[in-house]
Amino acid sequence: MKLSRREFLINTTVAGGGLVLGFHVPELIKAVEKTLVAGTVHTPNAWVHIADDNTVTLISARSEMGQGVYTSMPMLIAEELNIDLAKIKVVIAPPDPVYTNALLGAQITGGSTSVRDGWEKLRIGGAQVRTMLVTAAANEWKVDASQCRAENGEVFGPGGRKATYGHLAEAAAKLPVPKDVVLKDPKDFRIVGKPVHRLDTPSKVNGTAEYGIDVKLPGMVFASLEQCPVIGGKVKSFNAAKAQAMPGVIDVVEISDGVAVVASSYWQARKAREVLSIQWDEGPGAKLDTASMMAGIHAAAATAKVISIKKTGDAAAVLAGATKTVKAEYELPYLAHATMEPMNFTADFRGGKCLLIGPTQFQQGAQGAVAAALGIKPEDITLKTTFLGGGFGRRLELDFIVQAAQISRAVGKPVKLLWTREDDMGHDYYRPMALHRMAAALGADNKPTALTFQLTSQSVTQRAFGLAKDTLDPFMAEAAVAPYAIPNATHDLVIHDTGLRVGYWRSVSHALNAFANESFIDELAAVAKQDPYAYRLSLLGSQPRFANVLKLAAEKAGWGSAPPAGRSRGIALMEGYDTYMAQVAEISVEKNLIKVHRIVVVADLGRMVNPDTVEAQIHSSVVFGLSATLHDQITLKNGRVEQTNFHDYPVLRLHETPPIDVVLVASTEKPGGIGEPATALVGPAVANAVFAATGKRVRKLPLTPENIARA
Amino acid sequence: MPTNFSLNGKIVSAKSAGDTPLLWVIRDELGLNGTKFGCGIGQCGACTVHVNGAPVRSCQTPLSTVEGKKVATVESLSTNNSHPLQKAWIAHEVPQCGYCQSGQLMSAAALLTSKQNPTDAEIQEAMDGNLCRCGTYNRIRAAIKTAATEMRNQA
């Protein structure tokens, strides 16, 4: 069963969405382009802008947060526009319905959707403009369009006639946008599918790439915001006298989330913030602590209402009558996103209009939330997206954007709000903690005859998009159903609100569900006394893409031969974001301390846009997933997040990063997403390797020495 | 009293208070944005600059301590990406979000001035204080070796 996240979000996001016919060119794009090009800019459609001086600007409707859309989105347009990538400029789109992500129903960068959403849409966009340019040339030359062709920024016609795109742009932009265009046969692609140098790299090696933290506006002041140490708490009263007297301080203002010190430099604001005296109403969150929250999850798992994800046959009956059964519970902790660039945004609210500049994954959300907070219309807000110093889901949230706008309103000046790392760690929207209860019955041939899967966790979608209670959160069902043939299977979900705010975190529930499913199938293989690779393969039936990636991973990792002395291997398999993936982890364990020696990743993600970026994304996802697997957890005591910075929330360092061997399956299937699945799969691969190494089944992440010792 | 030092070869005079971390002086007063803030406690390396050729965390370096010294930031490598490290970073497509990369480059640059042919262990030691949340570590290792080769060939 394919659950439609899309339909859900289309109906619920503030932004609305769906296919937009026709378009207007947002004013901000024009303004941005004026700084890039000389002469008039013509806009045949929302994706391609061509200036008189022949500068071609392609629009990326997705935010660049490391995943490469600043290159891959233009590649798709340029392929059909027939223009050399070296000759184009790129602008990140402002909020506009025309830039809606059809897979998510709003202008959102996330869910590994950018290529999947843009695959046809952007090529059509490029082909439309190519057709319009050719028609404009044919009209000018009074020849038939079939005698003209567009090539590398020029249109060529009979008798050696030629004209640049820039020359033709004005006439082309006046033509109707063609409804039906013919797209290239993929075998004729010249850009798409080839490893291409990223267009953002040059600016990222000499310090010129602009992130949110780098934004400067004339007359801009700097803000540092003290928020309640208990998330959700409110200011009762505060005394700013000392802070006001500190050098450089311009004002101290209260906003909904806390008290902001505004100064003429960041450091002055930050220093003055230290001497604020604030009385907080900590609210109900003050009682939260991790142990009782996990106890609450266990209680809910036993008693609360169950929502069905999928049901086949009668697993309960088969389990009740079975002679050989296996049961296990898996626990996952809260996690922080910890993007390298702490949260920040710049806002300038004056005269009823608000300019917002900064790093966001959700342009329309920012526009809507700030409009609501300031009591102005969304049209009165312009938003420019900078490069993001990491996203991972954290920059889908809008808290820091609203804060910047409120502070700007309070002081009547352009303001850059910058969080500290401690603010960031303590005021995240955390990946929810989770409990899986699994049970299976094995038949005489040791194959599973029944399986029950129950996930108990918190719904991000209820909080973020107002999903109704007691309805299935499709994001929680991701990768819940593993590919193995089991005649009777019940997959259930229990949604339990622990009281801490939660958010989408790279690979979302794939990471939760794949850990439980891929650990549990490994447990079944062990009970069946079978090789975990062979056992999985025997349960795949006729699912060639699953079987293929699994076989290739085993081959690449040398599964058939003994690992080097002292090392052990674990394997895991999953489909996520339309990508089929298998991983093998090769590790050793000494005194309960894991060393990862090698990770093998085989991915079949259908057609690829930029294979070099695909490989980079897999590396990135593995490292991100290994951080969570080996080290990371967020804990609470007295309502306060206990971790504050990278010393107590350690993310993977270079010395811990193993060689990562990536095998990409050549495929003509439609593209799958690759920004996330490898993050989900590395956890179970390593945990299964720990079992192979030690005989201990660690059912609780992270795989720290303490958790291994307790297993 | 202003603090005078050399920034990327130019003498500058900074008015910020002497206890202001060099990071914020470079960024907010002197207007060079390449050096980044990641943690503020010396844990991430995003703020790495050179002081008299040695890599330091500028978030942990009070302005007053660089009086009369030579400070170099990522902008000093080159503005046209001609430095062997910048070329290698581009050839290997190291950056993802790119936020940590100024610090990575400055740690690597310091390494290559002392070691012309760094071993894996030396690379690890020099680079282990620079976090990359995007996980570009394996490409960083490879790019440092490429740059080292080019610099040896040039020498």
Ligand code: FES
């Ligand atoms: S900001 Fe200086 S080490 Fe992290």
Ligand code: FES
């Ligand atoms: S490239 Fe994003 S943190 Fe290193």
